[in-house]
Amino acid sequence: xxxxxxxxxxxxxxxxxxxxxxxxxxxxxxxxxxxxxxxxxxxxxxxxxxxxxxxxxxxxxxxxxxxxxxxxxxxxxxxxxxxxxxxxxxxxxxxxxxxxxxxxxxxxxxxxxxxxxxxxxxxxxxxxxxxxxxxxxxxxxxxxxxxxxxxxxxxxxxxxxxxxxxxxxxxxxxxxxxxxxxxxxxxxxxxxxx
Amino acid sequence: xxxxxxxxxxxxxxxxxxxxxxxxxxxxxxxxxxxxxxxxxxxxxxxxxxxxxxxxxxxxxxxxxxxxxxxxxxxxxxxxxxxxxxxxxxxxxxxxxxxxxxxxxxxxxxxxxxxxxxxxxxxxxxxxxxxxxxxxxxxxxxxxxxxxxxxxxxxxxxxxxxxxxxxxxxxxxxxxxxxxxxxxxxxxxxxxxxxxxxxxxxxxxxxxxxxxxxxxxxxxxxxxxxx
Ligand SMILES: [Zn+2]
Ligand SMILES: [Zn+2]
Numbered sequence: 001x002x003x004x005x006x007x008x009x010x011x012x013x014x015x016x017x018x019x020x021x022x023x024x025x026x027x028x029x030x031x032x033x034x035x036x037x038x039x040x041x042x043x044x045x046x047x048x049x050x051x052x053x054x055x056x057x058x059x060x061x062x063x064x065x066x067x068x069x070x071x072x073x074x075x076x077x078x079x080x081x082x083x084x085x086x087x088x089x090x091x092x093x094x095x096x097x098x099x100x101x102x103x104x105x106x107x108x109x110x111x112x113x114x115x116x117x118x119x120x121x122x123x124x125x126x127x128x129x130x131x132x133x134x135x136x137x138x139x140x141x142x143x144x145x146x147x148x149x150x151x152x153x154x155x156x157x158x159x160x161x162x163x164x165x166x167x168x169x170x171x172x173x174x175x176x177x178x179x180x181x182x183x184x185x186x187x188x189x190x191x192x193x194x
Numbered sequence: 195x196x197x198x199x200x201x202x203x204x205x206x207x208x209x210x211x212x213x214x215x216x217x218x219x220x221x222x223x224x225x226x227x228x229x230x231x232x233x234x235x236x237x238x239x240x241x242x243x244x245x246x247x248x249x250x251x252x253x254x255x256x257x258x259x260x261x262x263x264x265x266x267x268x269x270x271x272x273x274x275x276x277x278x279x280x281x282x283x284x285x286x287x288x289x290x291x292x293x294x295x296x297x298x299x300x301x302x303x304x305x306x307x308x309x310x311x312x313x314x315x316x317x318x319x320x321x322x323x324x325x326x327x328x329x330x331x332x333x334x335x336x337x338x339x340x341x342x343x344x345x346x347x348x349x350x351x352x353x354x355x356x357x358x359x360x361x362x363x364x365x366x367x368x369x370x371x372x373x374x375x376x377x378x379x380x381x382x383x384x385x386x387x388x389x390x391x392x393x394x395x396x397x398x399x400x401x402x403x404x405x406x407x408x409x410x411x412x413x414x415x416x417x418x419x420x421x
Contacts, residue, residue, distance in 0.1 A: 009263060012263070013260075013263075017256070020251065020255065020256070020259070021248060021251050024251040024255065025248045025249060025251075028249060029246070034252075035315040035316070038252070038255060038258070039316075039320060039322055041255065041259070042255075042258060042259055042262055042322055043320070043321050043322055045259045045262065045263065046262050046263070046321075046322075049263050072321075076320065076321070091201065091205060092205070093201055093204065093205060093231060093235070096231070096234045096235070096238065097231060099234060102233070102234075102237055104234060104237070105237055105238055105241040106241075109241070113241075113245055114245065117245045132246075133246070136242055136243045136245075136246035137246040137247070137248070139243075142208075157208045157209045158208070158209050160208045161205070161206045161207065161208040161209045164208070164242075165205055165206075167242065168238055168242065171238075171242070172238075
C-alpha cells in the first residue's frame with residue numbers, strides 16, 4: 001500500500017508539475033497578486049492530489065487542474081470580488097476613434113499597465129474573466145474554451161465579446177484619480193472600495 | 195453596411211459569423227475611418243494579449259507544493275503501522291536534510307517588517323491552514339522542531355490552524371489564533387535562523403504599519419505574535 005502511494009505521487013508529479021506555470025498564471029489573473037496566486041495553486045495541488053484517482057485521462061490533466069483551481073477561486077474568493085463592473089452602455093471605441101496613428105495604446109494606457117490590468121480584471125466577474133484568460137493567455141479557440149469551461153460555444157462567444165468590451169474600456173478609461181481631483185471624488189473612491 | 199453597423203460588428207466580432215465579417219471587410223476597404231478604427235482595435239488587441247503573457251513563478255513553489263503533498267500523504271499513511279514507520283523515517287530524514295541558513299534578518303526592525311507583511315498577506319483562515327489539536331505535535335511533524343506555546347501575551351486566544359511559511363528563506367510555523375472576530379498570527383522560528391540576538395525571557399514590543407508585534411525567545415525558539 002505504501003509503495004503504491006509512492007508510485008502515485010511520482011506519477012502525480014510527472015503529470016501535474018508541467019502545468020504549474022499555467023496554473024500560477026491563471027491564478028495570478030484571477031487574484032491579482034502573487035501571494036494569493038501562490039496560495040491558490042498550492043490549494044489546487046493539494047486537492048488534485050487527494051482526488052488523483054478521479055483523473056481518467058492523462059491528456060485532460062491540464063483542464064482538470066484548471067477546473068479545480070477555478071472552483072477554489074469561486075468558493076473562497078467570491079466574497080472578495082470588489083464592486084463589479086457597471087456597464088454604462090458607452091463604447092470603448094469612442095476612446096480610440098479620434099486617436100492619431102499607431103502607438104496610441106501606450107499613450108492612453110499609462111505606464112503601469114500591468115497594475116491597471118489587475119485593477120480592471122478585479123472588477124470583471126469570473127464569468128467573463130475565465131474566457132478572457134484562456135483566449136488571450138492560452139490563445140485557445142472558442143471550442144477549446146467551451147470544453148475547458150464546460151459551457152456551450154455560443155455562450156463562450158457572447159461572454160468573450162462582452163468580456164473584451166469591459167476589459168478594453170477599463171484599460172482605456174483614465175483612472176478616476178487622474179481626471180478628477182478633490183474631496184468629493186476621494187470620498188467616492190472610499191465608498192467604492194467598501 | 196454603414197459605419198454604425200461596422201462599429202457594432204467590431205465590438206462584438208466574436209458573436210458574428212464569417213459572412214458578417216465579409217461584409218464588414220468590404221465596408222472597411224471603402225471607408226477610411228472604419229479601416230483606421232479596425233487597425234486601432236487590432237493594435238489594442240495585441241497589446242492586451244501581450245499583457246496576458248506568462249509571468250515567472252517563484253521556483254520555490256515546487257518545494258512548497260512538494261511539502262504540502264508530503265503532508266497530506268503522511269496524514270493518510272499514518273493509519274497503517276508500516277506506513278507510520280515509513281513516515282517516521284521520512285521525518286527524521288527531513289530533519290537531517292534540513293540545513294538552516296543562519297542570519298536571514300539583519301535587525302529586529304527588518305524581522306518585524308517581514309512578519310507583519312506576512313500576517314497581512316496570509317493572516318486569514320484559508321484551507322491551507324491545517325486544523326490543529328495539538329500544537330506541539332504539529333510543530334514536531336511540520337517544523338521538525340519541538341516548541342511549546344504556553345501562555346500568550348494577549349487575551350483569550352484559541353488556536354485555529356497552522357501552516358509552514360517561508361519568509362526570507364526561513365521556515366516559520368505560521369499559527370492562527372482567534373479571539374472573537376479578531377485573527378492573530380503567531381510565528382515560531384528556530385533561533386539560529388533569524389540572525390540577530392534576543393535576550394532570553396525579555397518581551398520585545400514594536401509597532402509596524404499599525405500592527406503591534408510582540409517578540410520573545412524561549413529555549414531555542416523565537417516567537418512573534420501580532421495583535
Ligand atoms: Zn465606415
Ligand atoms: Zn504565512
